[in-house]
Amino acid sequence: ILKYIEWITYILSTVLVLTVPTAPYPDQRPGSSGLRKKVYVFQSRRHYLHNFIQSIFSSIDLRDRQGSTMVVGGDGRFFNQTAIEVIVQMAAANGVGRLIIGQHGIMSTPAVSCVIRKYKAIGGIILTASHNPGGPDGDFGIKFNTANGGPAQEAVTNKIFQISRTIEEFAICPALRVNLASLGKQMFDLENKFKPFTVEIVDSVESYANLLRNIFDFAALKELLSGENHIKIRLDGMHGVVGPYVRRIFCEELGSPANSAISCVPMEDFGGQHPDPNLTYAADLVDAMRDGQYDFGAAFDGDGDRNMILGKHGFFVTPSDSVAVIADNIFCIPYFQQTGVRGFARSMPTSAALDKVAKATKIELYETPTGWKYFGNLMDAGRLSLCGEESFGTGGDHIREKDGIWAVLAWLSILATRRQSVEDIVKDHWLKYGRNYFTRYDYEDVDLDVACEMMEDLEILMVDKSFVGQRFAVGDKIYQVEKADNFEYTDPIHSTISRNQGLRIIFSDGSRIIYRLSGTGSGGATVRIYIDSYEKEHIFQDTQVMLGPLATISLKISQLHNRTGRSGPSVIT
Ligand code: G16
Numbered sequence: 001i002l003k004y005i006e007w008i009t010y011i012l013s014t015v016l017v018l019t020v021p022t023a024p025y026p027d028q029r030p031g032s033s034g035l036r037k038k039v040y041v042f043q044s045r046r047h048y049l050h051n052f053i054q055s056i057f058s059s060i061d062l063r064d065r066q067g068s069t070m071v072v073g074g075d076g077r078f079f080n081q082t083a084i085e086v087i088v089q090m091a092a093a094n095g096v097g098r099l100i101i102g103q104h105g106i107m108s109t110p111a112v113s114c115v116i117r118k119y120k121a122i123g124g125i126i127l128t129a130s131h132n133p134g135g136p137d138g139d140f141g142i143k144f145n146t147a148n149g150g151p152a153q154e155a156v157t158n159k160i161f162q163i164s165r166t167i168e169e170f171a172i173c174p175a176l177r178v179n180l181a182s183l184g185k186q187m188f189d190l191e192n193k194f195k196p197f198t199v200e201i202v203d204s205v206e207s208y209a210n211l212l213r214n215i216f217d218f219a220a221l222k223e224l225l226s227g228e229n230h231i232k233i234r235l236d237g238m239h240g241v242v243g244p245y246v247r248r249i250f251c252e253e254l255g256s257p258a259n260s261a262i263s264c265v266p267m268e269d270f271g272g273q274h275p276d277p278n279l280t281y282a283a284d285l286v287d288a289m290r291d292g293q294y295d296f297g298a299a300f301d302g303d304g305d306r307n308m309i310l311g312k313h314g315f316f317v318t319p320s321d322s323v324a325v326i327a328d329n330i331f332c333i334p335y336f337q338q339t340g341v342r343g344f345a346r347s348m349p350t351s352a353a354l355d356k357v358a359k360a361t362k363i364e365l366y367e368t369p370t371g372w373k374y375f376g377n378l379m380d381a382g383r384l385s386l387c388g389e390e391s392f393g394t395g396g397d398h399i400r401e402k403d404g405i406w407a408v409l410a411w412l413s414i415l416a417t418r419r420q421s422v423e424d425i426v427k428d429h430w431l432k433y434g435r436n437y438f439t440r441y442d443y444e445d446v447d448l449d450v451a452c453e454m455m456e457d458l459e460i461l462m463v464d465k466s467f468v469g470q471r472f473a474v475g476d477k478i479y480q481v482e483k484a485d486n487f488e489y490t491d492p493i494h495s496t497i498s499r500n501q502g503l504r505i506i507f508s509d510g511s512r513i514i515y516r517l518s519g520t521g522s523g524g525a526t527v528r529i530y531i532d533s534y535e536k537e538h539i540f541q542d543t544q545v546m547l548g549p550l551a552t553i554s555l556k557i558s559q560l561h562n563r564t565g566r567s568g569p570s571v572i573t
Contacts, residue, residue, distance in 0.1 A: 014189045015173045015197075017093045022047045028055065028164035030157040032371050032519030034143030036129045039079050042140050047170070049142075053087055054170035055163040056125065056144050057094040059156060064122055067097035067195065071115045071145075073107025073204070074127030075241040075303040076266040077134035081105050081180070083127050083142070088178045092190055092197040093171035102204035105180050106266060108241045108304030110406065111208035113149035113399040118207050122147050128241075128303035131276035132522060135269025139522040150376035150400025154498065205248045215335040215398055216409045217416075218254065224416040226255025231295035231415065235408065236285040237264035238275040240302040245405055262288075275302035277392055277404075279316060280571045282308055289314040296415065296422060300404040305372075306392040307404035309411055311422025318573075320351035320438045320532075323388025325429050326410050327357040330386060332417040333410055335398065342397075345375055345387040348487050348502055349514045349530040351436035354388065360433070369489045369501035370516065376400045377493040390440060390530065390573075427540070434536040437546045441569035442518075443527040443560065451517055451525035454563050458503055458515060459486055461557070472556070474549035479507040487514075505557070510534050513554045527564075529554050544572070 025048060028035055035052055042049050057065065072087055074080040084105040091099050100119055101107075107115070109126055116124045129141030144152045144160065152160070176188055178199050187196040224231060233256055237243040243264030250256045262285070263271065274281040277299035289297045289310050297310035309317040317325070327344055330336045344358045345366035358365035366384065368374035372393060378384035379397040388394040393402030394410070411422070418425060461467060462484040471480045487501040502516035511533035518526035531550045538546070555561055561568075 014191045015092065015176045016191055017171060017173050019169050019171050020047070020050070021169050022051055022167060024165050024167045025051060026165060028052050029161045030144075031521075033130065033151055033373075034126070034128070034141050036132060036139055036141035036520060036522045038522050039136055039138060039140045042079060042083070049083055049086055050090065050170045050172065051164055051167050052142055052160075053090050053125070054094075055160045055167060057090065057096075058163050059159045060122065062095065066095040069098040069100065069119055069121040070096050071100045071112055071119065071121050071124035072105070072127075073102040073112040073115075073124070074105050075108070076104075076106045076268065077127070077129065077140065077270070077302060078136055078138065078268040079140045080127050080268075083140070084180065085178065086172075087125055088199060089173045089176045090171065092173045092176055092188060096197070097195060098198045098200060100200045100202055101180065103181065103183060103201055106241055106244075107204045108208070108245060109143070110305055110395075110399055110401045110403040111204060111245070113145060113401040114208045114211050115202070116145060116147065116149040117399065120147075123152075124149075126303065129522065130303050130520060131274065131301040131306060132520065133270065133274050134302065135272065138269060145400070148376055148380050148400050151371070151373040153373055153377070155496070205245050208245070209249055209253070211398060212249065212406065212409060215333065215396075215406070216413055217334050220416045221409065221412055222254045224412060225250065232293065233260050233296045233298075234262060234285065234288060234294040235260060235264075236262045236277075236282060236297070236299040237266075238273065238277065238282065238299055238301065239263045239265060239267040239270040240275040240300060240304060241266055242300040242304040242404060245304065249405065270302060277301050277306050277308035278571060278573050286310065286314045286316075296412070298404075298408045298411075301392070304404050305402045307394060307407040308392055309407070309422065311426070315423040315426070317422060317426055318351070318390070318438050319388060319392045319394065320346070320353050320390050320436060321426060321429065322407065322411075323350075323386065323394050324353035324357050324433070325414070325425060326388075326394065326407075327354055327361075327386055328429060328432075329414045329418070329425075332413045335396070336385065339385065341385045342382055343378065343384040345378060345384050347371070347374070347389040347391075348504070349440075349516060349528075350388060350390040351438040351532040352510075352534065353433070353436040356433040366492070369487065369498050370519070372400075372402050374489070374491070374498075377491055381493045383492075390438065430539040434534060435539040437533050437535060437543050439531050439543055439547050439551070440573045441529040441551065442571040442573070443564060443566055444570040446525045446527050446564050446566075448525045450563055451527050454527070454558060454560065455503065455515065455517060458558055462503060462505065472553045474552045477549040479509070479511060479550065479553060482506050482508045511550055513550060513557070515554075515558060527560065529558070529560070
């Protein structure tokens with residue numbers, strides 16, 4: 001009888017695994033970094049979320065998946081919690097042995113990368129649409145990172161997309177319920193399984209903070225932020241995921257006063273704002289810095305991987321300059337004193353300021369397509385230490401994601417060593433290397449067909465033999481086209497070729513105009529125009545004045561305003 005009772009109890013407490021029929025969707029192709037759609041798409045289309053999650057699991061070889069460890073985190077945006085509950089149920093049904101999840105389902109993108117590497121997980125799922133707005137009317141997104149902690153390579157995302165187009169069923173344990181609030185392990189017995197499925201809820205900050213403690217000199221940073229001659233900082237979390245990280249690291253540990261952490265309570269809708277750290281969407285921070293009461297300011301995006309750096313009076317450091325300055329001062333960071341510097345890299349549209357430092361220091365420089373995943377291979381192969389993108393991403397090889405808090409600590413390490421203002425450090429840099437003026441025009445919510453047609457026509461125009469050599473004049477400025485192409489990249493490690501990575505016009509003085517469609521939107525198109533021009537002498541001029549002629553030329557060549565009916569960009573950086 002006892003045996004019988006034991007057996008009945010086992011049956012009642014084991015979780016059922018179901019296979020549910022479904023139909024594919026044609027539009028689940030991951031973009032620059034994951035699948036991003038309006039929240040209502042996930043909510044209203046039957047099994048839209050399930051299909052994509054199953055496609056991720058099915059893309060992993062069953063032998064690797066069974067009994068494996070995976071990490072799950074999200075930026076806390078609307079739908080985060082619902083999605084995590086489904087992911088847990090599907091992970092169990094797909095043979096994953098252990099899930100490590102940030103408490104309340106929240107973990108920044110850099111922290112997920114760190115935790116994947118720390119626990120030797122086979123990968124992780126990050127629920128974020130990054131800098132895109134959140135809330136019921138905003139965006140939701142899903143990223144898949146692989147065992148190196150970085151965004152999945154194109155071969156993997158292509159496989160996920162292919163599976164999503166033909167999917168017929170998914171596996172799920174619908175009765176499995178997890179408590180995301182309590183730290184510690186929760187174990188579940190699944191039918192037909194010998195080993196229990198484990199969910200481990202971890203502190204979202206601790207492992208990541210530990211990693212940073214081993215990279216930077218926290219004692220020196222504490223002196224900078226709370227010692228006798230401390231500086232005043234203002235860090236804007238933009239109601240994204242970084243709030244708890246900022247408070248724990250900068251306030252509790254490094255002694256910065258509580259009021260230096262602004263908008264540091266994560267909100268499902270980011271307070272109704274774009275959690276995008278640029279001069280337009282983080283204008284409150286820029287305004288607050290203007291009167292000079294803060295020496296240093298920074299803002300982060302929804303999932304904590306982007307950063308914007310400001311000096312006193314709101315002095316703006318372009319992300320392209322930011323990575324170049326960090327490169328030039330790299331030994332202010334103890335980690336690099338230990339590891340040495342293996343290489344630098346930037347994405348193609350990022351200004352060439354970093355190239356100058358690489359050349360002077362005789363360190364290898366890689367130019368990759370847009371997207372952090374391209375840096376991961378180089379880091380895994382031991383060829384890259386520091387990299388950055390114009391899209392407010394900066395990071396090192398301590399993880400495989402860009403890292404907003406790391407970038408701020410890197411800058412503070414430079415300030416602690418040099419004891420100069422941000423503005424003086426940047427101006428010294430320009431005096432030493434010359435200046436790459438850089439601007440980006442974003443035209444958001446453009447009709448997709450109009451944008452694609454414009455890009456196609458532009459490419460036809462640019463590849464015509466007569467284009468090279470053409471001269472464009474605005475006022476007394478004349479630019480002659482030296483090269484025009486659609487950027488393609490051959491990965492130096494595994495020789496894969498990535499085509500169609502942006503239309504480039506390079507002029508004889510080295511100035512560049514680049515056109516690219518954003519890969520992070522959730523609908524319509526965002527057209528980006530990037531302009532980069534190097535000056536050795538006139539280094540203290542206004543960027544928009546200096547780049548005005550090239551901006552006019554970029555609009556003339558593309559006919560962007562005529563085609564879209566716009567009279568100007570939505571955002572200028
Ligand atoms: C993602 C990638 C970045 C990339 C950016 C480009 O950023 O992680 O490496 O630079 O997209 O965005 P777009 O295609 O819109 O120009 P995030 O922060 O959105 O994940």
